[in-house]
Amino acid sequence: MAVQRKQNTVDAISKIFGQATKEIIGGSSGVEVYFAPTIQKIAGIHLKPDIGCFVQFAGDYSGLVIINFTRDAAMDFYRQSMLFMGLPEDELAIDHTSDDVVDSIGEMVNQLVGKARQLVQDKYGLSAYNSQPKAICLMEQVTLSIDSLVTQKNQCRRLAFRMSGKYPFHIELFLEYTEFIIVDPDRVEEVDTSAGQPDIDSIMKGQSGGAAATSGGQPDIEALMAGGGAAAASGGQPDVDSIMKGQGGGAAAQPDIDALMAGEGGGGPAQPDIDALMDQAGGDSPAQPDVDALMEQAGTGEEKKEEEKKSGGSPSQADIDALFD
Numbered sequence: 001m002a003v004q005r006k007q008n009t010v011d012a013i014s015k016i017f018g019q020a021t022k023e024i025i026g027g028s029s030g031v032e033v034y035f036a037p038t039i040q041k042i043a044g045i046h047l048k049p050d051i052g053c054f055v056q057f058a059g060d061y062s063g064l065v066i067i068n069f070t071r072d073a074a075m076d077f078y079r080q081s082m083l084f085m086g087l088p089e090d091e092l093a094i095d096h097t098s099d100d101v102v103d104s105i106g107e108m109v110n111q112l113v114g115k116a117r118q119l120v121q122d123k124y125g126l127s128a129y130n131s132q133p134k135a136i137c138l139m140e141q142v143t144l145s146i147d148s149l150v151t152q153k154n155q156c157r158r159l160a161f162r163m164s165g166k167y168p169f170h171i172e173l174f175l176e177y178t179e180f181i182i183v184d185p186d187r188v189e190e191v192d193t194s195a196g197q198p199d200i201d202s203i204m205k206g207q208s209g210g211a212a213a214t215s216g217g218q219p220d221i222e223a224l225m226a227g228g229g230a231a232a233a234s235g236g237q238p239d240v241d242s243i244m245k246g247q248g249g250g251a252a253a254q255p256d257i258d259a260l261m262a263g264e265g266g267g268g269p270a271q272p273d274i275d276a277l278m279d280q281a282g283g284d285s286p287a288q289p290d291v292d293a294l295m296e297q298a299g300t301g302e303e304k305k306e307e308e309k310k311s312g313g314s315p316s317q318a319d320i321d322a323l324f325d
Contacts, residue, residue: 009180013120014039014157014173017065020116021161021171028108029080029163036160045156045172047142050074050096053109053135054144057117059128063175064146067109071096073167078104080164097137106135124180146174 018035026033045064047054050071056064069077078101082092093100113130121127159171 009178010155010157010173010175011039012180013061013063013116013175014159016119016123017112017116017171017173018159018161020112020119021067021159024108024112024115025077025161025163028084028111029077030084031080031164034162034165038160040158040160041154042156042158042172045144045174047136047138047144048170049138049140051102051105051135052138052142053105053133055109055113055130055133056146057113057128057130060126061120061128061176061178061180062146063173064144065113065174066144066172067105067112067169068172069105069169070167073163073169074101074105076163076167077108077169081108102135102137106133109133109135124182126180 018039022033022035045066046068047066048068051069051074052066053069054064054066056062074096078096079089079092081104083089095101110130110133113133117128117130155175155177157173159173160168161170162168
């Protein structure tokens, strides 16, 4: 039976954002980021001084996330991340209102939200996309809300962090009213789809029972060439490469093609020798018939003359056919 387990969704998503924040900020700056184990339930979310960054996400689930940095936290993150990337210290900005500082925070938040979305998809199978984060310097607190979503007080959370053990910053998260209900499916036995299929690697290594042919009765050419099985495939046809290499059962290492054509490479010629046939397999008769000799062989005396008169002075067709036979 499948078991359904219900949990507080906004708290679960808040923990995922906390994990993503530690990984992204710690990885980009090389410093340890502390994530407080307590998540606060708040009435609403706000952009706060000195630098605030917000980004909306939507899809299978929707919400809004804000990251607020104090001046010291923003400068510490900017300085540590730039040095971590190898930028010389004398080229760094010295004021938190600098565009370089604000832009670096905006880029970091973009990576953070992307990481959080990936973690949600891995755990719940739900996907979302986010807008381009916007980081701004602030003098006063600004309240944000999404008009298309019904803001409920119990759907807002605050997460507390510290950089280098002393510079605090916060994430404030609003999630639409939703519940993720995880359904644990019954365990499905894995089906081995490879059954009945030849193991190519084993065949190539000659480990498929010592036979050079595959299970389908077709020869494994490379196994035959490597001498890892019979010299011929199971169909009874010779392996030409093995014969060429002298592995075909005692044949010459390199066959003499002309000798094979003349009937010297295995008991009989592969193709008949036309000239030899015309010479009547080595007989004394010339390759082209001599008409005078035919006339002399046809008879002598009066009988010969009578036959010549009757036949018009030329040998009969039967005589010519008999000679060629």
